[in-house]
Amino acid sequence: MPLTRRSFLATSTAAAAAATLPLPARAQSPLSVVATTGMIGDAAAVLGGGAASVHALMGPGVDPHSYRATRTDIVAVGRADLVLIHGLYLEAQMEEFFATVGARTPLLRVGEAIPAERLLAHETYADKFDPHVWMDPGLWQIPIAAIAEALAAARPDAAPAIAAAGEAYLAEAQALDSYAAEAIATIPEGRRILVTAHDAFRYFGRAYGIEVQGIQGISTESEAGLARIAELVELIVSRRVTAVFVESSVSDRNIRALIEGAAARGHEVAIGGELYSDAMGAAGSYEGSWLGMIDHNVTTIARALGGTAPAEGRLGRLA
Structure with a gap:
């Protein structure tokens, strides 16, 4: 509460x-x-x-x-x-x-x-x-x-x-x-799957009822093995996931491996946007505040997965 x-x-x-x-x-x-x-x-x-x-x-x-x-x-x-x-x-x-x-x-x-x-x-x-x-x-x-x-x-x-x-x-x-709960709820239920570079969004998923799948574990120090990449490619293809997300503080190498793996299986998946996970955006920007980084994440996720959210975010301040 x-x-x-x-x-x-x-x-x-x-x-x-x-x-x-x-x-x-x-x-x-x-x-x-x-x-x-x-x-x-x-x-x-x-x-x-x-x-x-x-x-x-x-x-x-x-x-x-x-x-x-x-x-x-x-x-x-x-x-x-x-x-x-x-x-x-x-x-x-x-x-x-x-x-x-x-x-x-x-x-x-x-x-x-x-x-x-x-x-x-x-x-x-x-x-x-x-x-x-x-x-x-x-x-x-x-x-x-x-x-x-x-x-x-x-x-x-x-x-x-x-x-x-x-x-x-x-x-x-x-x-x-409240904005996050409302925006994520507009994503069609079958598309509420958040695939990211590492497992930083579990609290987000628990709060707003969205399944979270990270390539790496909770720490970016953990290694993402070929088995995990293959597992997520299978999930993306079988469940027709259309968007995956990179993170500003984690290399996009593994996300691109997912995209290539899905393509080899005949399924096209795009990068839905860059999310802020372990660090905020540029200093001095709205995304460089905690309120702004979460607003950016919620808005980006909702729009990329088929939900409804204003492009400029909750306060109309997103770049």
Whole structure:
């Protein structure tokens, strides 16, 4: 269930538990916040407003599963007042780094604010979960609340403004959730099959009733074998799938192998569009925001699979 506005700043006890180290006194200067992904950085910037200076380590097209901290990142994190990471093993190559950081700097694993019973199990590791929770706007409202709570705790003087920004951001997330449900529901039932480069859309599929098939597993580090390619070619041909999707942060090589394999079987399938999975669009663009990336994905998927959605998206802002 999506959060209600009344519960917005009271949902995440995980936020308070995660950021237990004292923050330095900062008077009215902006809080220095470092986020790992663009989705987290976007939320922090919107919620923090002028009270926070936010720097995201991973830009457009960057794969967080394989990302390693650079020297510049290490310096930025070392100077931060608050570090926001996704957790849920998304930043797999930086787990040890952030374990060290968390011993000396307030650090919040925003994805882990979501109760375990609402998470999807990892397909490979029994003790881990699928980290791609931002793909479900209803579910992502919980990390939004956790981020707002951590920012307000760090800057009590700005807490009312952060709360107001949180209410507005939550309202947009709820409107986006409604738009996604309505748009995906217009896809003919037999065509609700989303084939993508890697398995980043399971929460999206669960939220909106669409079957998701990824070539690679939850992590882009997993290998897509010939057997998996052959399996998906068979699915595409037998179920007459007409569109498959590339992702901005994953090579399109395997998707093109699917297209060629289907063609060899006498079935034509097209690329339905490029989706944003582990990273947002270009900085400064509407698609370079979390609201914009999800709007883009929903609109692209619905239109490519035979549904009805405005070409310019929910707010008429898509390029």
